[in-house]
Amino acid sequence: MGRCILAQIELKPGSLYILQDKKADRALGLYNLLKSKDREILVVSRLHPDRLLEDFQIPSSNVFWLSNSAGPRNINPQNIGILTDTLIRLYEKGDAAVILEGIEYLMLQNDFSKVLKLMNYLYESVAVNHGMLVITLDPEAFNTKEFALLTKDAELIGEAVSIIV
Numbered sequence: 001m002g003r004c005i006l007a008q009i010e011l012k013p014g015s016l017y018i019l020q021d022k023k024a025d026r027a028l029g030l031y032n033l034l035k036s037k038d039r040e041i042l043v044v045s046r047l048h049p050d051r052l053l054e055d056f057q058i059p060s061s062n063v064f065w066l067s068n069s070a071g072p073r074n075i076n077p078q079n080i081g082i083l084t085d086t087l088i089r090l091y092e093k094g095d096a097a098v099i100l101e102g103i104e105y106l107m108l109q110n111d112f113s114k115v116l117k118l119m120n121y122l123y124e125s126v127a128v129n130h131g132m133l134v135i136t137l138d139p140e141a142f143n144t145k146e147f148a149l150l151t152k153d154a155e156l157i158g159e160a161v162s163i164i165v
Contacts, residue, residue: 024101025138046102
């Protein structure tokens, strides 16, 4: 896949979408649209849960914070195994969607191969379980090869594309 789609895109189950944005606002704004479709939605973010609640009305019970701080809804960014298992278990329940913000942060905390394995595992789980994964990332944060590998199974959505659910 890995193609850039113009104008408008409708998010569909079984797919991985990558929003090419410098900020996560557009992806996080999808939370309430996805929730209105009676899906189980989980947000994994580098942004603090209080900010997600205040700015996007995302309840902390639907958020995992990528943080080195201890907490019941925190995931250490260096423990990609726990993140992978958590998300795959959610997809196995069926009809689930995840908004993932913080790939750049995961790259800072891990080597590229671990982040790529995470992406591959998640893509397979999304496809098999008809889930949905929306990732936001800044293309400028990656070299050409890394970006190509991270996005090879994804529908790329540029900044000018509107999204419907």
